[in-house]
Amino acid sequence: MAAVLELRGLSRRYGDIVALDDLSLEVPSGQVVGFLGPNGAGKTTTMRAIFGLTDLDGGSVHWNGKPVDQKTRRRFGYMPEERGLYPGMHVGEQIEYFGRLHGMSSHDAANSTGQWLERLEIANRWNDKVEVLSHGNQQRVQLAAALVHQPELIILDEPLSGLDPVGIDAIGKVLVDQAHAGCCVIFSSHQLDQVEELCEQVTIVDHGHLVVTGTVDELATSGPRRLVVRVECDRDGAWARSLPGVTVSEIRGSEIRLVLDDNTDSDVVLTAAMAAGKVTQFSFGRRRLSEVFRESLA
Amino acid sequence: MRPLIIIGALAVVIIIRVSMRMRKRRQQADQAAMMAGEEAESAGEATTTGPVAPTASSHRAANFGARFGDVGIIAMREITERVRGRIFRVGTVVILLAIGLAIIIPNLNHHSAGSGVTTQEVGIVGSLSPEFQKVVVEAGKADKDDVHFVTESSLDQAKRNLRDKSLAFAIVNDDALLLNEPPSDSSSPADPTLVQDVAEYFGLLHSYQSADLTSAQIHSVTNAQSIPVNLLSQGQTKKVNATSVVGLIMLFVLLTQYCTWILIGVMQEKSSRVVEVLLAAVRPIQLLAGKVLGIGLVALSQAVVVVGFALLVAKAVGSDVLKGSEPMALLAELVWFVLGYAFYCWVYAAAGSMAERQDQVQTLAFPLSIPILIGYIFSITVVSSGNASPLFKVLAYLPPTAPFAMPALVAINQVAWWQFLASVLITLAATAGVAIFAARIYSRAVLRTGGRVRLKQLRNS
Numbered sequence: 001m002a003a004v005l006e007l008r009g010l011s012r013r014y015g016d017i018v019a020l021d022d023l024s025l026e027v028p029s030g031q032v033v034g035f036l037g038p039n040g041a042g043k044t045t046t047m048r049a050i051f052g053l054t055d056l057d058g059g060s061v062h063w064n065g066k067p068v069d070q071k072t073r074r075r076f077g078y079m080p081e082e083r084g085l086y087p088g089m090h091v092g093e094q095i096e097y098f099g100r101l102h103g104m105s106s107h108d109a110a111n112s113t114g115q116w117l118e119r120l121e122i123a124n125r126w127n128d129k130v131e132v133l134s135h136g137n138q139q140r141v142q143l144a145a146a147l148v149h150q151p152e153l154i155i156l157d158e159p160l161s162g163l164d165p166v167g168i169d170a171i172g173k174v175l176v177d178q179a180h181a182g183c184c185v186i187f188s189s190h191q192l193d194q195v196e197e198l199c200e201q202v203t204i205v206d207h208g209h210l211v212v213t214g215t216v217d218e219l220a221t222s223g224p225r226r227l228v229v230r231v232e233c234d235r236d237g238a239w240a241r242s243l244p245g246v247t248v249s250e251i252r253g254s255e256i257r258l259v260l261d262d263n264t265d266s267d268v269v270l271t272a273a274m275a276a277g278k279v280t281q282f283s284f285g286r287r288r289l290s291e292v293f294r295e296s297l298a
Numbered sequence: 299m300r301p302l303i304i305i306g307a308l309a310v311v312i313i314i315r316v317s318m319r320m321r322k323r324r325q326q327a328d329q330a331a332m333m334a335g336e337e338a339e340s341a342g343e344a345t346t347t348g349p350v351a352p353t354a355s356s357h358r359a360a361n362f363g364a365r366f367g368d369v370g371i372i373a374m375r376e377i378t379e380r381v382r383g384r385i386f387r388v389g390t391v392v393i394l395l396a397i398g399l400a401i402i403i404p405n406l407n408h409h410s411a412g413s414g415v416t417t418q419e420v421g422i423v424g425s426l427s428p429e430f431q432k433v434v435v436e437a438g439k440a441d442k443d444d445v446h447f448v449t450e451s452s453l454d455q456a457k458r459n460l461r462d463k464s465l466a467f468a469i470v471n472d473d474a475l476l477l478n479e480p481p482s483d484s485s486s487p488a489d490p491t492l493v494q495d496v497a498e499y500f501g502l503l504h505s506y507q508s509a510d511l512t513s514a515q516i517h518s519v520t521n522a523q524s525i526p527v528n529l530l531s532q533g534q535t536k537k538v539n540a541t542s543v544v545g546l547i548m549l550f551v552l553l554t555q556y557c558t559w560i561l562i563g564v565m566q567e568k569s570s571r572v573v574e575v576l577l578a579a580v581r582p583i584q585l586l587a588g589k590v591l592g593i594g595l596v597a598l599s600q601a602v603v604v605v606g607f608a609l610l611v612a613k614a615v616g617s618d619v620l621k622g623s624e625p626m627a628l629l630a631e632l633v634w635f636v637l638g639y640a641f642y643c644w645v646y647a648a649a650g651s652m653a654e655r656q657d658q659v660q661t662l663a664f665p666l667s668i669p670i671l672i673g674y675i676f677s678i679t680v681v682s683s684g685n686a687s688p689l690f691k692v693l694a695y696l697p698p699t700a701p702f703a704m705p706a707l708v709a710i711n712q713v714a715w716w717q718f719l720a721s722v723l724i725t726l727a728a729t730a731g732v733a734i735f736a737a738r739i740y741s742r743a744v745l746r747t748g749g750r751v752r753l754k755q756l757r758n759s
Contacts, residue, residue, distance in 0.1 A: 070580075073578060083572075084570070084571045097371070098579070
């Protein structure tokens with residue numbers, strides 16, 4: 001699959017703070033790509049740089065091998081982290097307006113607006129002002145504004161934050177469908193379980209430079225063996241912490257995820273678990289994205 | 299005149315009611331279209347126009363804006379949203395009411411003093427010679443009254459007609475006037491000035507007849523003209539030009555209002571982060587130009603409506619508020635409203651891009667309003683006194699104060715055409731410089747978040 005978006009050596013400093021440090025990246029089309037990193041890692045600065053919303057000290061952004069200019073950006077869609085809508089403007093007119101600014105005719109913008117509002121199940125809110133909508137519906141309007149002009153590249157900064165599970169499913173499905181239709185979809189999120197579900201590829205950045213990138217499958221199957229163990233009435237995994245060659249990776253309720261050294265025998269772990277209580281689960285598992293994230297930044 | 303006020307007030311109420319009803323109907327039509335779309339969708343019919351059809355008016359506006367590219371689309375949104383806004387509609391109605399009342403009320407007082415054109419039915423009891431009739435008609439013309447004579451068969455008949463107010467007053471045998479109530483009473487149909495004049499002139503006529511003057515002599519005496527009064531110097535005091543004062547007040551109100559709109563509009567786009575989405579599609583200069591153009595067109599339209607309304611009302615009620623002014627003064631104020639807006643809109647937009655909150659807007663707006671206030675106050679003083687100091691003449695060439703000072707000089711006729719033109723050229727040149735500088739500040743500051751932006755920060759960025 002040909003890479004279409006290329007970031008070449010992006011650098012940006014704000015005084016003493018390094019926001020981007022020679023960041024280079026290639027993003028293929030037809031996939032949903034998760035853009036991850038801790039707070040202040042440079043995710044938003046990278047996204048803003050793609051749209052020319054921040055001046056770069058160095059580096060360049062390319063689309064299909066050519067430097068991105070204003071004309072090219074009109075074929076991109078952007079959904080910023082904070083709400084980027086006119087609160088007092090009507091929903092339908094607002095989405096049409098953004099479509100027009102991306103080069104659509106009035107008629108096409110109106111048609112596309114109607115279709116997106118229908119698809120996002122807010123068609124009955126056409127004449128409502130944005131400010132009277134719930135958070136979830138405002139998020140849907142924001143998404144419609146980013147998609148109304150059928151962009152080739154869609155960049156979304158935290159599109160899932162503050163949404164209920166139904167909202168996450170609805171927006172997630174739209175993103176996956178857009179990628180399957182040939183779009184390049186990049187979004188940032190701290191909800192790693194959702195990212196793992198939606199994305200084919202993940203890129204993690206920290207301190208303005210690339211830490212790791214790859215498909216979710218590659219990242220999940222790489223690294224040392226890991227065990228998923230459940231012991232009744234055990235919530236802290238104290239029994240596993242003293243085992244040599246075993247590291248507690250994550251604890252979620254009664255589920256304990258353990259990373260094993262190459263020389264560690266899993267039977268030793270099972271024996272220790274049975275001594276701690278009744279074992280209800282004992283299996284080898286894939287690396288979770290949250291584990292990839294933590295281990296990459298460690 | 300009262301019916302005029304009532305009609306005016308009713309017209310305003312009707313306009314508001316009709317516009318509200320039309321808006322409600324539009325919403326109902328949109329909802330009906332939406333429901334129809336949903337029904338068609340559920341019935342499995344293919345829909346190609348989306349679930350809700352936008353209104354035809356919004357399409358027309360959008361198409362009109364598109365002719366001017368992205369700037370036109372942005373300007374059209376500004377126009378639509380501003381005109382639709384309650385602040386604009388209520389503000390326009392309030393300004394029109396204020397202007398209307400400012401013209402009508404002085405005219406009412408004028409009318410009570412006998413200068414309004416009214417019909418006066420005057421009864422004649424007994425005989426009234428043509429000479430006396432002519433005096434009544436001439437007095438009526440002087441007092442802007444259209445006099446109709448009604449011959450009464452008897453004094454009792456005249457009294458009945460006076461009581462039922464079909465007569466303003468009656469002339470009894472050319473030596474007495476009869477009225478139902480004092481003419482100064484609000485219920486009296488008689489023009490008190492006409493009554494006063496007729497009584498005085500009839501007294502004079504009787505005196506002339508007693509002195510055995512011939513008709514020709516009486517005519518000569520009653521048409522006596524004042525001798526001319528010639529002055530060696532025009533003196534320091536001139537008549538206050540009411541039109542210019544009203545124009546300067548409107549200039550100040552509109553300029554301040556629309557520049558503040560730009561300031562707040564830019565700040566709101568920045569604080570709501572919508573500017574990020576907009577600048578992902580268009581250049582900062584396009585966004586800025588569309589905004590100032592859109593709001594500027596709304597401002598100019600409102601100014602034209604206000605001036606047109608004032609002229610209409612003034613003509614309808616026979617006011618002389620606008621008649622005394624020189625057309626040049628009005629024209630100069632209109633020209634300088636456009637130039638003043640063109641100069642200040644960039645400055646206010648740049649200031650708006652540096653703010654993120656309402657309290658920051660107020661802090662930024664105050665220093666910007668100082669030159670406007672100085673120009674306004676000095677100009678009102680000069681137009682009222684009719685005399686401009688050398689310092690004031692300098693202000694007329696400085697772009698921040700010229701929008702007020704130069705029209706004031708035109709109003710008191712103390713400026714030559716080339717001086718006016720020189721000031722226009724200086725302001726245009728300064729506006730170009732300010733626009734370039736403001737656009738740079740805007741494009742650097744509008745995407746900066748996390749508190750108010752300082753000029754020093756922009757210089758280092």
